[in-house]
Amino acid sequence: MTAVDGHEVDYSSLIEEGRVHSAVYTDETIFEAELERIFYTYWVFLAHESEVAEPGDYCRKSIGRHSIVVARGTDGEVRAFFNRCRHRGTTVCRYDRGNAEFFRCPYHGWTYNNRGPLIGVPFPSRYGPGFDKANLGLVPVPRLDRYRGFYFASLAEDGPSLKEHLGRAAEYIDMFLEASPSERVELRAGASKSNFHGNWKFVGMDGYHVNFTHKTVQDLQVRRTGNAESRKSNSDRAPNLTVDLGGGHCRLDLSLTDRVEIGKATSSLIGEIPDTEAGRQYLTLMVERWGSEAEAYAKIRGSRDVHVHVWPNLQLIGSEVRVIRPISSGYSEVFGYPAMLDGVPDEINERRLRGYEWFNGVAGFGSPDDREIFERNQTGLQNDKEPWMVLSRGLTQAEVRDDGVVVGNITDEVTQRSQLRQWAEAMR
Amino acid sequence: MSAAVSSLGELREQINAFLVHEAALADQHRYDEWLELWSSDAIYWVPCNEDDYDPARHVSIIYDDYGRLQERCFRLNSEGAHSQDPPSRLCRIIGNEEVSRNGDGNVQVHANMILVEVRGGEKNIYGARLEYALQPEGDSFKIKHKKVVLLDNDEPLGNLTFLL
Numbered sequence: 001m002t003a004v005d006g007h008e009v010d011y012s013s014l015i016e017e018g019r020v021h022s023a024v025y026t027d028e029t030i031f032e033a034e035l036e037r038i039f040y041t042y043w044v045f046l047a048h049e050s051e052v053a054e055p056g057d058y059c060r061k062s063i064g065r066h067s068i069v070v071a072r073g074t075d076g077e078v079r080a081f082f083n084r085c086r087h088r089g090t091t092v093c094r095y096d097r098g099n100a101e102f103f104r105c106p107y108h109g110w111t112y113n114n115r116g117p118l119i120g121v122p123f124p125s126r127y128g129p130g131f132d133k134a135n136l137g138l139v140p141v142p143r144l145d146r147y148r149g150f151y152f153a154s155l156a157e158d159g160p161s162l163k164e165h166l167g168r169a170a171e172y173i174d175m176f177l178e179a180s181p182s183e184r185v186e187l188r189a190g191a192s193k194s195n196f197h198g199n200w201k202f203v204g205m206d207g208y209h210v211n212f213t214h215k216t217v218q219d220l221q222v223r224r225t226g227n228a229e230s231r232k233s234n235s236d237r238a239p240n241l242t243v244d245l246g247g248g249h250c251r252l253d254l255s256l257t258d259r260v261e262i263g264k265a266t267s268s269l270i271g272e273i274p275d276t277e278a279g280r281q282y283l284t285l286m287v288e289r290w291g292s293e294a295e296a297y298a299k300i301r302g303s304r305d306v307h308v309h310v311w312p313n314l315q316l317i318g319s320e321v322r323v324i325r326p327i328s329s330g331y332s333e334v335f336g337y338p339a340m341l342d343g344v345p346d347e348i349n350e351r352r353l354r355g356y357e358w359f360n361g362v363a364g365f366g367s368p369d370d371r372e373i374f375e376r377n378q379t380g381l382q383n384d385k386e387p388w389m390v391l392s393r394g395l396t397q398a399e400v401r402d403d404g405v406v407v408g409n410i411t412d413e414v415t416q417r418s419q420l421r422q423w424a425e426a427m428r
Numbered sequence: 429m430s431a432a433v434s435s436l437g438e439l440r441e442q443i444n445a446f447l448v449h450e451a452a453l454a455d456q457h458r459y460d461e462w463l464e465l466w467s468s469d470a471i472y473w474v475p476c477n478e479d480d481y482d483p484a485r486h487v488s489i490i491y492d493d494y495g496r497l498q499e500r501c502f503r504l505n506s507e508g509a510h511s512q513d514p515p516s517r518l519c520r521i522i523g524n525e526e527v528s529r530n531g532d533g534n535v536q537v538h539a540n541m542i543l544v545e546v547r548g549g550e551k552n553i554y555g556a557r558l559e560y561a562l563q564p565e566g567d568s569f570k571i572k573h574k575k576v577v578l579l580d581n582d583e584p585l586g587n588l589t590f591l592l
Contacts, residue, residue, distance in 0.1 A: 190477040190487045195584040215508035350484040363588040368511035
């Protein structure tokens, strides 16, 4: 029970079967509770191993409002620390990435090595005998673990393991990697950083908006490929699916209308195999790894069709590792990292970048229209004379499979309901 | 006198007129006329995170060849480009131009840009260094290469769907 607009409210009462109250997106008290109960409790995606590939490499990330330094020590181990000098709290790391043996506080020169311990305090004679540097290293995040190169952190000392948290979502991390013959990706091609005046939960999974929000993308696809494939794949008559994987993880399954073959232009640009020497070489490498041409195509298609939300802050979409950064109830950031495939000809990754930029980023042809909608959502939700939003598409038709996975039509709101159910669970 | 044979002083004036014209077309969302300024082998580059790198290995905010530029203008001209509906109100100043002739006959230009954008009750100010390779054609030029180095290319940005 917490106050919303002066009333005592059980947050889970803001989510009903098929509808959600706008305070979930607009109330700052609820946002503060989300930081505590979701971002500072659950496993959240932090960094990829390729961002700290070499000993001494570090990168600066965040968990909610906390600035976090992820560093690979000279001993080769990856650690994550709060970016705060133990003396007076100054941040010790002021760049997004780099390589350093030490983090030295600029204020009074306290110095930490890249494994965390405090190794230098200027003029130590003025501290008494009870002063022990050994107790004053950089504070590590309570739990850090990785799944296939993806590092996650939890600020809770105890709780479910990362493996338990990921559950069925892990399978889609696997699939994402399988477009590489070594099943590895690298986040070494920079990050597209964007912001919007809207709630972080708008960055969800929605199979219904494509034909409307992204009409121009579809018009361009028609112009490029001569057919309206994507318009059909996102209609209520398409065989594609919305899928609730449990635990707030969910995905769109667009694979059922996808075809991939060498030299064929596709609607997404991602995962096209060019009719060039590099394209044929890539296919050969994939056939060697996966056993047959049919399997190689299936893996390429599978990877580019990954469209999964790993609750709460990670999405893998096509070629993108997308990280959601909550700042306040009405302001969020999204960092998109194009994932480069390991072990493929350079041309394949170059095409992946150009395909990425086509849709994504602040000047792309797709993402800015999503951003525009998120901002209009946030503005619209302020008009809360009638505060309930409708999320009932497919509610009665969704199929619950034997393994508990809930599946609906691609235009259904299975995915949103999946996330909000998990939200209510976490916020209880 | 054609741009190819003019003196450096005349060339500077011609370049200034060209850049002012391009700025007006961009500010006024005259997409088709803006597109006509480009050569068919053009590259339009807005780097991301850093000011200079190999674009084959690093993501860009924009890395358009001519085909992609056509798509950009097609999209902005079509209905449903929500991020430019309503369009941004734009006003830019181009200055501090440095003009030199390249060995290949093209003109190299370095300049600074201050761009003010108003949209949706918000005012944004963008500062950028511009680099051009311009190919003389008749008494004007075609843009072979344009690079826009935004000061905040490593900060979270909003909506850059208007013409930079």
